Amino acid sequence: MPERLVDRSPVVPADQLVAQMVPPPMFDDVSFASYIPNPNEPTQKAAVEKAAEFAKTIPGIRSGGKRGLFGKKPQPTGAGLYLDGGFGVGKTHLLASIYHAAPEPKSFGTFVELTHVVGALGFNRAVEELSSNSLLCIDEFELDDPGDTMLVSRLLTELSTRGVSIVATSNTLPGQLGEGRFAAQDFLREIKKLGSIFESVRVDGPDYRHRDLPPAPEPVTGEVLIERANALPGATLDDFDALCRHLSKLHPSRYGKLVKGVSSVFIDNVHPVDDQAVALRFVVLADRLYDASIPVTVSGAKLDQIFTQEMLDGGYRKKYLRATSRLLALSRFSVATG
Structure with missing residues (x-):
């Protein structure tokens, strides 16, 4: 007889939550070179070029914002990139490619996973755990829960001021694909303090799946x-x-x-x-x-x-x-x- 999922009760220790924030196995080997832009969708080629360019700007950060002997050394504000588009246009492929190109330490997770990490660790510990990163990648950034959105907005503000670069993706609703950058505008409005450092890049096309x-x-x-x-x-x-x-x-x-x-x-x-x-x-x-x-x-x-x-x-x-x-x-x- 096959096993049942209902008989499984896995436990993930709190100290492993951040360590397991890596791209899914299906994106282990992706790169900018392996993204094949649809020739009928010029935004895809432009997005690949912008993502590759952004990856080259990510510095290695390992201090975690800790205070040194003569006080805290000023750090540059982290850069931000937001990939906006519909379902199945390769945004996660590009996000994982940026992750693979960035120096350690770095983290990758969905918006939902990130809120779960903050909930499990507490806000202050989550900031400390993630602040030594060179990069934080957030897939499927969501705007349908104001509480979670503002919680993550506050987290990203803290991380950005400590020099962590941040890349996010989000899906535009299918009915709004012809309305320009609706999702990007909502994102930038919700993340008030980060809006000035995020560059929005549109990725159009049909769902490849x-x-x-x-x-x-x-x-x-x-x-x-x-x-x-x-x-x-x-x-x-x-x-x-x-x-x-x-x-x-x-x-x-x-x-x-x-x-x-x-x-x-x-x-x-x-x-x-x-x-x-x-x-x-x-x-x-x-x-x-x-x-x-x-x-x-x-x-x-x-x-x-x-x-x-x-x-x-x-x-x-x-x-x-x-x-x-x-x-x-x-x-x-x-x-x-x-």
């Missing part, structure tokens, strides 16, 4: 799901509702460790979710599965039906669309490798 691809794969039957899960070493098999209940008992910072070492995830009885808290937890799980390139196979409803139209019409629209895009990519991967 679904370019010329068929619709979402059809769910399999429960019997086929069990058969496939049993035949695949390292796979997990869970009931959808049981898995969602289990996620509610784990801090989202533990979801990455929850799926560590899993070869493929099988979920039975998938259905639309009408509880926003459940939906948002599943979004985080989808991100961690995507980071680890773990194929997903389901029975029940299609993966693009988990988040209802009511959910998509709400304030967390971009999260649900991103999660759906990633889940569909993982489900197609499952079909291709199955």
